[in-house]
Amino acid sequence: MRRQRRSGRIAALAAAMAAAPATWVCAQGTCFDAKLISSDVGDRDRLGSAVSIAGNAAALATVTDGNLGVNRRVVYLFRRGPGGWAEEAKFGVPDPFDETLEYGRSVAVGGDVLVVGAISPAGDPLGSQGYAFVYHYNDGRGMWNFVTALAEATSAGEPASIFGWTVGVSPDGHIIVATSGEVLKNGEIIRIAYIYRRDANDEWAMEQRVVFAEPNARWIWIPSNWLDVDDGQFIAGYAGNLDHASDGTAAIFRYDAGAAAWVREALLTSPDGAADSFFGLGVSNHGDVAAVVEPDDVSGFGAVHIYRRAADGSWPLEASLRGNETRALFSDVAVQDGVVMVSGRRSTSGERVVFVYRHDGSGWTADDRALGDDMPVGSSFGRSFDADATGVLVAEMFDDEVQPFGGAGHVFALPTNDDCNANGISDGCDILAGDSDDADGNGVPDECQGPICGGREATVYVDQFGRIVGGPLDGRPYRGLLIATSADDVVMGTIGDDLIIDAGGSAVICGNGGNDRIVGRGHGSPASVGNRAR
Secondary structure: OOOOHHHHHHHHHHHHHHHHHHHHHOOEEEEEEEOOOOOOOOOOOOOOOOOOOOOOOEEEEOOOOOOOHHHHHHHHHHHHOOOOOEEEEOOOOOOOOEEEEEEEEEEEEEOOEEEEEEEEEOOOOOOOOOEEEEEEEEEEOEEEEEEEEEEEEEOOOOEOOOOOOOOEEEOOOEEEEEEEEEOOOOOOOEEEEEEEEOOOOOOEEEEEEEEEOOOOOOOOOOOOOOOOEOOOOOEEEEHHHHHHEOOOOOEEEEEEEEEEEEEEEEOOOOOOOOOOOOOOOOEEEEEEEEEEEEOOOOOOOOOEEEEEOOOOOOOOOOEEEEEOOOOOEEEEEEOOOOEEEEEEEEOOOOOOOEEEEEEEOOOOEEEOOOEEOOOOOOOOOEEEEEEEEOEEEEEEOOOOOOOOOOOEEEEEEEEOOOOOOOOOOOHHHHHOOOOEEOOOOOOOOHHHHOOOOOOOOOOEEEEOOOOEEEEEEOOOOOOOEEEEEEEEEEEEEEOEEEOOOOOOOOOOOOOOOOOOOOOOEEEOOOOOOOOOOO
């Protein structure tokens, strides 16, 4: 959560914007925040081979560690604080595991959890053991701790092929999904997703094993975009393989609490019935919306297909957003509220960019500008990227600002049209610049919403002596000194040691547990409720 005014970041952000291309400065609700480069960047590290962002944490993997002069992969964790983004930690293969593992083949960060996928060294990794290394962040000590290495075996007891090729973690850090392959007795290959749940003791146990791609699902290049984990659901894609005549698919699984099991709700295929189109190369889901990239669709310029969950649990196609002569779509995709982003290139110039599409309530429209417009041709900008409610992290593996092909990550505000304070600047840009606080991390400036309070509202009024009278709560009235009123249904004041910060409705008093101070007016979102009777 960001609770402090970040005056120091305003100057830093202004300097970064001054040095950045003009198209990065708050264009169509999009704001450039920072460029992330590792402190010991080496020649051909290619930082950004895999990326993940969650709130104030960003993880970026390398292809090599040129600083050590060896072909070993590492992962860097950057954290956003009051002064901006700073490198917090560097991770490598933990002892006593094989240092030659392709560590950081995929990364995922969510809540206080970092997951790093690692597969066998170069060569065909089928039949060799892979891992998903799990780290927990200790906020009190400000450090990351390695907690476990997840690994699985096939039903025949052999190592799960390319386990850890893709990994994902839920936004709250309580679910991990790792994928692998398995060779069947008849020689066919299926793709498996292993789901792990975190218990009250912060330990991880495999909860379920599901098949997300049917036989003949051979592994191919660029696997890190095949998986996206959301709250209570995930989508796993498989892009097919020309050598084995298998077409791409994307499977959506949702947790059924009643059955205490993960259930496949949809198995998506190319809407056009196209073969060898690499449908499923990039997938993403958020809430009731899912997106799947099809680089070789019928248009010849690629497409991203949008699906929206219906009341019966089905996922019908809502729209197919196709490329054209000026925009080719391929590789990665990310979904957030009302926004779909997909990597691609300007067909006329060859620039690698991330295109933005927005839902206006009736349909999807494309922004004229894209993240990365005016980036150097051949920079690999956008080959992989990730987004959450707070921002977008875009990789640029071939950035050579410090070292040849050293790589970098670029952080942007989430592209939205929201401007709740009507200052002409998108809410995301206000928050990134430090001009607005966002204490609850929901992407809405604090001045645009009521204080955080109980999900219910209090019945409160002022008696003839100017005292607040509230209740009943558990059959007992509340009384206190009136401080302020705002509209007929909002009253603020003290009740004993508690401060009323929300009122009007159905008999709940919201307090702050003894620290009497005004924090805002209006109705807020669920949090703790002070309910000490007097």
